[in-house]
Amino acid sequence: MLETSARLLKLLSLLQLPREWSGAALATELGVDVRTVRRDVDKLRNLGYPVDAVPGVAGYRLGSGTALPPLLLDDDEAVAVAIGLRAAATGNVAGIEESSVRALTKLEQVLPSRLRHRISLLQSVDVTPSGAAVVQPDVLLAVAAAARDRQRMRFDYRSHDGTTSVRTTEPHRLLHTGRRWYLVAWDVEREDWRTFRLDRLEPRIPTGPRFTPREVPDPNLTARGVASGGYRYQARFRVHASAEQLADRLSPSVATLTPLTEDTTQVDTGANNLSELLLYMGLLGHPFEVESPPELITEIRTLTARLTAALPASG
Template identity: 55%
Template sequence: MEIVQKTSGRLLALLSLLQARRDWPGALLAERLDVSRRTVRRDVDRLRELGYPIAAIKGPDGGYRLDAGSQLPPLLFDDEQAVALAMALQMATTAGAGIEEAAARALTTVRQVMPARLRHRIDTLQVTAVERPSSRPQVDSGVLMTLSAAVHACEELRFDYGADEDAPQRRVQPHHLVAWGGRWYLVAWDLDRDDWRTFRADRITPRIPNGPRFSPRELPGGNVSAFVTGRFLGSSGPEGPGGLDRSGGSVGLDGARGLGEWPCWGEVILDLPAGEVSPYVRDGVVEELGPGRCRLVLGSWSWMGLAASIGRFDADIEVVGPAELKEAFARLARRYGSAGNETRRARQP
């Protein structure tokens, strides 16, 4: 029994190491686990039998890499990762992306296997999603995935738009999937109208298969955030006030004032999915950039206020511009660092 427990513990340690970095030399793994390289090879084979796609790396030293597989094998999280995952699943109920039920089931699964000390931490955080009186329609997560995939693959899309069964099918070249005021929109070049259009994602019913690949066009102004902001603030154009395609009907902005009325606005890239950011952005534009990353353009009354507002997302931040926003982040960093030092000094006897 002791040998089995030791082997199981070593397998978990090996899996944790493989998840921590992309490539591991075999000698380094053996050193970390305090075993022979032959034992590492046997343990790797055991993990493969459990469904983990571990690839061997060729070279003088050899090594291993944990790759993505066709099925999701058991995952190993440390305490902080497990708590962060559970909290993110609770917050997913406000994403407006049609994943609420799936998130609840995933949260139940995660909670069941948590140690008691972690379940207690999670149970102290109870999030209740409260809908505003003007409840926004939910977007099917499958639709968002289809639109996002077409954007990244630069493939033409065909879809029905709205509830009118007699409306003609739309053919577009999708360029951006963005969130504005808690709603999801597709920014695309309409092939039949030979112009840019902005479509509400909750009104889109995709047709399959997708069309041929296309070369991306440059948006007016060269910036999706400026383009979407101008359309939703009621700038003149073939789509009319509000920036939505006329065939889909006009939609209010639910009180969003837009970046144009703020004296300061900036652009950053956050290491968070767009679905986790958009529910908390009322006066800005969120654009999906890929798994776990999004672009945020936000306005505020001051540069310091803007930097502080962006900092609340608790994620790595890349400032695209302008320079005033970078300086505001630097000033906040100095100010927070000073506050932290003062706190430590105050606690000293």
């Protein structure tokens, strides 16, 4: 039975090569007769692998089916796939970052240690888009695995002002915004949902006991936490435009929009620099008032004076 299973795996590996195989060639590679090859091909088909018959040469090739069957990778292929997934997780191709991390977590779970060592040697870059916050691959994978396995995670966390603390969390999910990675988790000590930037996080291994997943009470929690929670300043504006108009300019990862009237919207967002925040809001092209924080009022006066001084003298 073991010999038959090993032969099926080798047959599958041969069929995954981009070529057409005659029955005689496969028999030679496997050390069996052509009749055994036909029986093994039927077994693969019963397992869901779409093995097509090639007309004219009495041969076989692996086709495409309605479902994705398991793939067999040799050492070099596994290393190449892992490096490619790490590169995809940087956000260079929009929309596939989170799925790349999930796939990479599954792959690295089963990789032999010798292959992990090769990947570490070949892939020394950080999992981050150019100019964005640096997240180490090992941190990203550790947090993704804890969220997948529903295991509590303790980590050292550095806030925007540099203070550090130890957090005990129930990790819910990872979120990528195009520039940063975030963890949405239940903070056990604070008994509330929190959003953590992964570039400020250092996991403590091993992870803790398993937990029963909680339901996020507010569907906008993730977006609100990412839009403002990870920044030094959290700001609120009243903008004279509809939420539909603003949604085209402000994505959920940038700001949380709350309609107040048909043509007035509350905008909650954040930034590490008040001047940049004000300029960005001004460039939206809609009138707005500052509701918080008070520091923004002082910054508006300072910025107004600076811009006015830049005007050429009259007459």
